[in-house]
Amino acid sequence: MQKLSYCPRISRVSGIGLLFFLLFSVSIMAQEEATSDEAATQVANTDQAANDAKAEAAEVEGDPVAGKQLFNQNCAACHALNRKMTGPALANVQSRLQEEEGLGKDWLYKWIKNSSGTIASGDAYANEIYNEYNQAAMTAFPTLSDADIDNILAYTAAPPKTAEKPADADVAGGGGGGSSSGGISNEIILGALTLVFGLLVVMLFLVNKTLQRIAAANGIVVEKEASEKRLPIWKAFAKNQFLVLVSVVFLLLGGAYFAYGWMMQIGIDQGYEPIQPIHYSHRIHAGENKIECKYCHSSARVSKHSGIPSLNVCMNCHKSIYQVADETLAEGKEEYGVDYNKEIEKLYEAVGWDVENQKYTGESKPVEWIRIHNLPDFAYFNHSQHVSVAGIQCQECHGPVEEMEIMYQYAPLTMGWCINCHRETEIKVEGNAYYEKIHAELSKKYGVDNLTAAQMGGLECGKCHY
Numbered sequence: 251m252q253k254l255s256y257c258p259r260i261s262r263v264s265g266i267g268l269l270f271f272l273l274f275s276v277s278i279m280a281q282e283e284a285t286s287d288e289a290a291t292q293v294a295n296t297d298q299a300a301n302d303a304k305a306e307a308a309e310v311e312g313d314p315v316a317g318k319q320l321f322n323q324n325c326a327a328c329h330a331l332n333r334k335m336t337g338p339a340l341a342n343v344q345s346r347l348q349e350e351e352g353l354g355k356d357w358l359y360k361w362i363k364n365s366s367g368t369i370a371s372g373d374a375y376a377n378e379i380y381n382e383y384n385q386a387a388m389t390a391f392p393t394l395s396d397a398d399i400d401n402i403l404a405y406t407a408a409p410p411k412t413a414e415k416p417a418d419a420d421v422a423g424g425g426g427g428g429s430s431s432g433g434i435s436n437e438i439i440l441g442a443l444t445l446v447f448g449l450l451v452v453m454l455f456l457v458n459k460t461l462q463r464i465a466a467a468n469g470i471v472v473e474k475e476a477s478e479k480r481l482p483i484w485k486a487f488a489k490n491q492f493l494v495l496v497s498v499v500f501l502l503l504g505g506a507y508f509a510y511g512w513m514m515q516i517g518i519d520q521g522y523e524p525i526q527p528i529h530y531s532h533r534i535h536a537g538e539n540k541i542e543c544k545y546c547h548s549s550a551r552v553s554k555h556s557g558i559p560s561l562n563v564c565m566n567c568h569k570s571i572y573q574v575a576d577e578t579l580a581e582g583k584e585e586y587g588v589d590y591n592k593e594i595e596k597l598y599e600a601v602g603w604d605v606e607n608q609k610y611t612g613e614s615k616p617v618e619w620i621r622i623h624n625l626p627d628f629a630y631f632n633h634s635q636h637v638s639v640a641g642i643q644c645q646e647c648h649g650p651v652e653e654m655e656i657m658y659q660y661a662p663l664t665m666g667w668c669i670n671c672h673r674e675t676e677i678k679v680e681g682n683a684y685y686e687k688i689h690a691e692l693s694k695k696y697g698v699d700n701l702t703a704a705q706m707g708g709l710e711c712g713k714c715h716y
Contacts, residue, residue, distance in 0.1 A: 312397075317405030320398055324391060327570055331406060334608055335570055336386055338379065340406045351375050355403070362399055363392050383608075517626065523658035524620040528600070529593045530657070531586075534578065537652035543644045550633040550644075558619055561601040568594055572605060586655050622659055623648075629665075630714050640703075641678050646671075672708035676700045 328336035347353040365388040368376040549557035574590045582588045602614040636642045649660025679685040
């Protein structure tokens, strides 16, 4: 039998593959050890930061943790730590007063417990602050003890620190999209698997060539079978008139069905979810903060349109709320890709609000909101009739608004959708004198106790089209 020259080549390829696997295993073990060392270093750094925070808090007189709670309950509505609001910034207020004005903690006790009395006594610095902030009287807190004020001052001097996430924690913990649980990049693993797959393909190719050489050396010949001449399938189909007729009818019916379905979607914008110039989270405002829909859309009670609230309505709250809570900010960035604080800055820019000096500049600019719900001009709909008279909740038409991060069109707003609602919705006549007489007459006519909107003329064309 003839000797084959491919056998040594196969051995060499197998040896190379084995060597590659050994090297790859060693690199994996080395990276795992490095990852464990990095994790231990991160834990040590976190513990050291926590110990430093505890040591720093211990140097401040008072409890900054208790002071934070008192600050949020009594001071946060008018004061911030690092920026002006209705009142001055309070970061390191005790040390600043001591250095700049020579005022001690006793003055702060007196000012916080009775600011009006301090101003009336002729105190120079108290009157200076009073006039600087447009003579806005500070709320007196006579119930706060000296210990409570010490805690608040401790918080303003050294706010409790939260443990920061290590810069490469997502790499070690697999939080990022490009890392694995063992700390090895997905690209490295993918490249290694690709290389192994390529080696296997090469080995199979060489084995195939070797087997062919063996067959040729032993005089084995594989003959190709002569293929019979057959009629192409498309010619056989074209000669069958019945199949052609059935196929044409099926294509015409299918095309008509899909064309009708496509045309029936014209003008229907269900699910429409545009990106607004200023991101507004209904989930936070209507959901978490329980703000009533008609507080912002007040014209829905008395007008045909619900209306877009003016920016002054937003400023009723955001004149003081210039930042969201840290938890809310992190949630917005991680789940929705939105920085809520930057969206509040867009509001200030549009309304012309100077945060630093706490006053309007007069340089406002309109916000080009994108309309979501839009009925055709030939359809009449009155919000006040449904909201005030019928008592329909906003969620009936607009869906679970309190759960929507970005507002979208929940209902199709088609004619059939409105008619079904009129057929199913019963009229509420309790305490509504407008419906008493007509309800009594129509109840006798239809022989029912409760009337639907359809039985009271809700299906008449002229009710919505005139």
